[in-house]
Amino acid sequence: MNKLELQKTANEVRKGIVTAVHGAKAGHPGGSLSAADIFTYLYFEEMNIDPKNPKMENRDRFVLSKGHTAPGLYSVLANRGYFPVEDLPTLRHLGSYLQGHPCMQETPGVDMSSGSLGQGISAAVGMALAGKMDDKDYRVYTLLGDGEIQEGQVWEASMFAGHRKLDNLVVIVDNNGLQIDGKIDDVCSPYPIDKKFEAFNFHVINIDGNDFDQLEAAFKEARNTKGMPTAIICKTLKGKGVSFMEGNVGWHGKAPNDEEYAVAMADLEKVGEALCQK
Amino acid sequence: MSEVKKIATRESYGNALVECGADFPNLVVLDADLAGATKTGVFKKAYPDRHIDCGIAECNMTGIAAGLSTCGKIPFISSFAMFAAGRNFEQVRNSIGYPHLNVKIGGTHAGITVGEDGATHQCNEDVALMRTIPGMTVIVPADDVEARAAVRAAIEKEGPVYLRFGRAAVPVINDRPDYKFEIGKGVLLKEGSDVTIVASGITVASALEAAEMLAADGISAEVINIHTIKPLDKELIIASAKKTGKVVTAEEHSVIGGLGSAVCDCLSESQPTRVMKIGMQDVFGESGTAAALVEKYGLDGKGIYAKVKEFVS
Numbered sequence: 001m002n003k004l005e006l007q008k009t010a011n012e013v014r015k016g017i018v019t020a021v022h023g024a025k026a027g028h029p030g031g032s033l034s035a036a037d038i039f040t041y042l043y044f045e046e047m048n049i050d051p052k053n054p055k056m057e058n059r060d061r062f063v064l065s066k067g068h069t070a071p072g073l074y075s076v077l078a079n080r081g082y083f084p085v086e087d088l089p090t091l092r093h094l095g096s097y098l099q100g101h102p103c104m105q106e107t108p109g110v111d112m113s114s115g116s117l118g119q120g121i122s123a124a125v126g127m128a129l130a131g132k133m134d135d136k137d138y139r140v141y142t143l144l145g146d147g148e149i150q151e152g153q154v155w156e157a158s159m160f161a162g163h164r165k166l167d168n169l170v171v172i173v174d175n176n177g178l179q180i181d182g183k184i185d186d187v188c189s190p191y192p193i194d195k196k197f198e199a200f201n202f203h204v205i206n207i208d209g210n211d212f213d214q215l216e217a218a219f220k221e222a223r224n225t226k227g228m229p230t231a232i233i234c235k236t237l238k239g240k241g242v243s244f245m246e247g248n249v250g251w252h253g254k255a256p257n258d259e260e261y262a263v264a265m266a267d268l269e270k271v272g273e274a275l276c277q278k
Numbered sequence: 279m280s281e282v283k284k285i286a287t288r289e290s291y292g293n294a295l296v297e298c299g300a301d302f303p304n305l306v307v308l309d310a311d312l313a314g315a316t317k318t319g320v321f322k323k324a325y326p327d328r329h330i331d332c333g334i335a336e337c338n339m340t341g342i343a344a345g346l347s348t349c350g351k352i353p354f355i356s357s358f359a360m361f362a363a364g365r366n367f368e369q370v371r372n373s374i375g376y377p378h379l380n381v382k383i384g385g386t387h388a389g390i391t392v393g394e395d396g397a398t399h400q401c402n403e404d405v406a407l408m409r410t411i412p413g414m415t416v417i418v419p420a421d422d423v424e425a426r427a428a429v430r431a432a433i434e435k436e437g438p439v440y441l442r443f444g445r446a447a448v449p450v451i452n453d454r455p456d457y458k459f460e461i462g463k464g465v466l467l468k469e470g471s472d473v474t475i476v477a478s479g480i481t482v483a484s485a486l487e488a489a490e491m492l493a494a495d496g497i498s499a500e501v502i503n504i505h506t507i508k509p510l511d512k513e514l515i516i517a518s519a520k521k522t523g524k525v526v527t528a529e530e531h532s533v534i535g536g537l538g539s540a541v542c543d544c545l546s547e548s549q550p551t552r553v554m555k556i557g558m559q560d561v562f563g564e565s566g567t568a569a570a571l572v573e574k575y576g577l578d579g580k581g582i583y584a585k586v587k588e589f590v591s
Contacts, residue, residue, distance in 0.1 A: 119369060130345065
């Protein structure tokens with residue numbers, strides 16, 4: 001996919017996020033929207049996957065360690081063809097296969113159940129370790145929140161990944177700067193994030209996580225990095241693409257009402273139209 | 279009983295893993311810097327490529343095991359019960375239990391027989407914690423024979439299994455040709471008519487001793503070994519309670535949430551029976567030798583004998 005196609009796809013993913021959260025009347029749009037470009041790049045460009053065969057043995061794996069942004073994962077999976085986009089509004093409904101946080105037994109394409117912060121990265125490390133033990137060439141990606149890295153288990157996992165030189169592992173941090181209680185550097189600053197991962201023997205790349213050129217360059221660099229895991233620290237904008245959600249911590253975990261939903265979709269339609277003019 | 283061979287079930291655990299290593303090429307063992315103590319060091323020696331020392335980071339070890347299992351491995355995570363089940367509870371619940379992954383948890387040094395290390399390391403709550411997790415199998419082997427059989431059975435069973443092992447050497451009581459281990463099937467060790475003693479782990483040998491002493495006093499005690507706390511062999515317990523009308527449970531664990539509670543849950547629903555629970559009575563342990571602690575907290579033959587006698591008279 002070229003950059004324009006990726007941008008158009010990410011815009012569709014964002015529409016799916018807003019639609020899912022609106023349908024659920026609950027959920028986490030802010031961090032799903034900030035990471036929508038990351039999700040899109042991974043599932044439409046980077047990862048070796050087959051939506052028709054979600055459990056393909058040698059597939060690349062993805063663990064959404066920041067599991068509360070399930071709407072982002074579900075939207076990209078639906079748009080990639082794992083299940084119908086029309087099912088997204090069933091998010092969080094009783095009986096839906098789209099649980100509030102990812103459930104690997106329910107949802108096609110979900111490689112690991114997650115949502116309790118700090119745990120997903122460990123599972124991703126285990127998958128990467130299994131790949132090394134079995135001499136397989138699949139790669140493992142995991143997405144963490146910048147608030148999530150306040151959890152100590154993240155650093156237990158990082159120490160192990162660095163120690164074991166798991167160069168088939170890419171840790172992505174969605175650095176949108178906001179967590180429930182406010183700015184991450186007001187609550188309990190994890191900065192400098194890059195230096196921390198460097199200290200744990202990662203190759204670290206800092207990028208704008210809402211820029212596909214930079215995402216492409218970073219994931220290529222990660223692929224060419226041998227002998228150590230890579231951490232990609234992505235500066236992003238929380239709520240990206242929806243005017244009233246952008247940079248607003250209030251939209252971390254809140255659903256838009258019908259009026260807000262209409263405004264959000266109009267914002268995204270506008271972006272989509274502009275992209276079609278290119 | 280003095281001539282009986284004694285082996286700590288943590289030793290059995292390590293040996294069983296080695297025994298199973300060849301039969302199950304996907305079996306891998308994870309430790310958190312305690313391979314020497316959990317006795318998985320013997321597996322490390324036999325299969326160095328399949329042993330993963332995670333360092334002192336049990337929660338990460340648990341997640342790594344979850345990830346490994348999604349890729350087809352059969353991981354055993356080993357640590358003291360305090361950390362494997364205690365510190366780790368939420369990791370086990372969410373990363374292993376919720377996705378029902380094929381991870382086995384070996385909690386060694388369980389209960390007060392940890393001894394001299396004292397209360398911080400004496401986990402009397404692990405069975406209670408683990409049995410609340412949906413889909414979790416909980417096994418407390420009584421001796422070497424049972425522990426080794428349990429490890430193999432756990433490997434053969436798909437899904438999460440918690441296995442509880444002890445530090446101190448315990449008598450081998452199941453070394454007989456007709457011994458058969460089946461997950462969820464209790465073992466009727468001695469028939470009796472006046473009272474039922476339901477035991478697990480180290481208290482099984484104690485219960486057998488107590489039954490002998492009770493017999494000398496003319497009290498006929500039935501002894502049941504419940505090695506699988508979950509799923510519980512309800513049929514066996516209900517049938518025995520119907521017969522004797524009085525049930526005593528004995529466990530090296532808190533009386534809150536463990537074997538005693540499981541038996542009470544079962545009987546109160548199906549066969550209301552008076553039950554006395556022997557175990558740690560909502561207290562922490564303390565430093566001392568395993569033998570001294572077992573005696574102090576009434577988990578030896580004499581202790582169980584005295585309490586059962588009082589209960590039935």
